[in-house]
Amino acid sequence: MIQLKNISKTFYSKNKEVEALKDVSLEVKKGEIYGVIGYSGAGKSTLIRCVNLLEKPSSGDVYVNGQKMNSLSPAKLREARKKIGMIFQGFNLLQTATVYENIAIPLKLTGVSKDEIAKRVDKYLEVVGLQDKKESYPSQLSGGQKQRVAIARALSHEPEVLLSDEATSALDPETTESILALLLKINKEFGITILLITHEMHVIQKVCDHVAVMENGEIIEQGTVMELYSDPKKETTKKFVNSLFPHDIPEAGLNVMKQQGPIVTLTFVGESAGRPSLSMVSKKFDVHTNILSGNIIQLKTQPYGRLVAHIQGEKAETDKVMEYLREEGVRVDEVNIDEL
Amino acid sequence: MNYSIVEFYDRWGGMIWKATLETFQMVSISLAISVIIGLPLGVLLVLTRPNKSLENKYVYQTLNVFINITRSIPFIILLFFLLPFTRFLVGTSMGVKGVIVPLVVYTAPYIARLMESALLEVNKGILEAYEAMGIKTRHIIWHVMVREARPSIILGITIAIIGLIGATAMAGLVGAGGLGDVAYRFGHLRFEPEVMYVTIVILIIIIQGIQSIGNRLAAKMKKD
Numbered sequence: 001m002i003q004l005k006n007i008s009k010t011f012y013s014k015n016k017e018v019e020a021l022k023d024v025s026l027e028v029k030k031g032e033i034y035g036v037i038g039y040s041g042a043g044k045s046t047l048i049r050c051v052n053l054l055e056k057p058s059s060g061d062v063y064v065n066g067q068k069m070n071s072l073s074p075a076k077l078r079e080a081r082k083k084i085g086m087i088f089q090g091f092n093l094l095q096t097a098t099v100y101e102n103i104a105i106p107l108k109l110t111g112v113s114k115d116e117i118a119k120r121v122d123k124y125l126e127v128v129g130l131q132d133k134k135e136s137y138p139s140q141l142s143g144g145q146k147q148r149v150a151i152a153r154a155l156s157h158e159p160e161v162l163l164s165d166e167a168t169s170a171l172d173p174e175t176t177e178s179i180l181a182l183l184l185k186i187n188k189e190f191g192i193t194i195l196l197i198t199h200e201m202h203v204i205q206k207v208c209d210h211v212a213v214m215e216n217g218e219i220i221e222q223g224t225v226m227e228l229y230s231d232p233k234k235e236t237t238k239k240f241v242n243s244l245f246p247h248d249i250p251e252a253g254l255n256v257m258k259q260q261g262p263i264v265t266l267t268f269v270g271e272s273a274g275r276p277s278l279s280m281v282s283k284k285f286d287v288h289t290n291i292l293s294g295n296i297i298q299l300k301t302q303p304y305g306r307l308v309a310h311i312q313g314e315k316a317e318t319d320k321v322m323e324y325l326r327e328e329g330v331r332v333d334e335v336n337i338d339e340l
Numbered sequence: 341m342n343y344s345i346v347e348f349y350d351r352w353g354g355m356i357w358k359a360t361l362e363t364f365q366m367v368s369i370s371l372a373i374s375v376i377i378g379l380p381l382g383v384l385l386v387l388t389r390p391n392k393s394l395e396n397k398y399v400y401q402t403l404n405v406f407i408n409i410t411r412s413i414p415f416i417i418l419l420f421f422l423l424p425f426t427r428f429l430v431g432t433s434m435g436v437k438g439v440i441v442p443l444v445v446y447t448a449p450y451i452a453r454l455m456e457s458a459l460l461e462v463n464k465g466i467l468e469a470y471e472a473m474g475i476k477t478r479h480i481i482w483h484v485m486v487r488e489a490r491p492s493i494i495l496g497i498t499i500a501i502i503g504l505i506g507a508t509a510m511a512g513l514v515g516a517g518g519l520g521d522v523a524y525r526f527g528h529l530r531f532e533p534e535v536m537y538v539t540i541v542i543l544i545i546i547i548q549g550i551q552s553i554g555n556r557l558a559a560k561m562k563k564d
Contacts, residue, residue, distance in 0.1 A: 052472050054468060054471060054472055077474075078474035078475070078476065079474060080474070081471075081472060081473060081474035082473065082474040085473075086469065086472040086473075088465060088468075088469060090463070090465045092463070092465040092468065092469035093466070094484065094487065094488060095463075095488060095562075095563060096487060096488055096491070096561060096562070096563055097487075105483060106470065106473045106475060109470075109475045109479045109483060110473065110474060110475060137563040138563075139563060150469075153473075157473060163472075
């Protein structure tokens, strides 16, 4: 649905060159939710703005729904943009217009008939759950409600693709949840393909099918969300994944523990997350287990859990334990104390 | 000289009323023309400035310098300096008709500046959102930029009107009349201080009224 091929973008300012994107390629399939994560300045905002040509790539090609965007005439580009919705961190609503007008004005300006406008505004305000706010002004709405209006505005053009530029970054955690739930609903009900950028791993975890990690204008790692969680390769990716699993274990105790057996990270994916593998271990083998920290989170499609545990016992026994856990489908990594 | 109110009204009322109307006439006509010229110039200033959609160094700088030059000249000098131009344009340099040209030359660049600063306040994210929805630039200018800037535009025009009323005081010099002219000719030259006091009071009331209306309109449009 969206294809970026070898996109580079260089900004020139006062004899300084900034390479915001370096040869970036990615493909978003129809109907999926694709997340791009990175710290600020990684180039993700430039990347998403290249999709609808708000930013013109210095080189490379952009395809949306099979159409090559970067060679369209201005008039054709405007046509193509109508089928690409976009929502922003700052909502970008008209302050001087009501909720109704905020959705109706762009429709009117793109040549939608009056009756059709009234129909669509009602329909999409209902989708986002704001039917009763029609006559309110943005200043009377909360951040979450403003983003809902912006989403309704984007949907009202009945796009095939929705671009989300840090849409939840200005919202509190609870509101973020509800907006993410809304994005999932849109994706399912209307089959709209979503490309989103964020700096919060939480957002990726909740809604994305595929994810790309960006750093210094490059995509350093990409894959399904599960792939990235279970086997992050790059340092930055690990940091993002670990941001969901805060390990806060006092160092003093660890050194002592280490003498009595290995400290391991156990990663449970899908089915294995539901099985009481660890408690089986203390029954079957002559070891004591002690959980130091742990968390299970729900990825979009399956649960994913991670425990840090101390296995206390003789080396021969603890080796067998690790063997057993691996057979159970649990990923076992011995922990270096310095890494915690 | 001391008058009763009735005597004062009988003697000066008609003339002051006529002068008030002349002032209104001069202000409204030249304001209308100045807004018609100044608003597009303000839009042009915003669009052609560096890093904006129609960035154009030459247009922007030319406009910039031209506006600064006209704004450097005090109105009373502009009035005389433009005499030949005025005569060429409207056939006369006298009366209300003759003063409109210099008033517009004086006010339109001022309004362009005020419009520029009003339009620059508009959140550029909103413009981008509309661009992303495939909406034509001219629609964005009118339906987003100018619309969102309306409260500031109203306040800017209020300031311009008040400046314009000040400038019309000099209109008497080319025989266009107005309140300033009455205050100067009768109050000052003929030493009738009461006439001067009354015109000043009338001007104060007009200015207060215009400022309050402007403030209220702007607040009403602001919606926050």
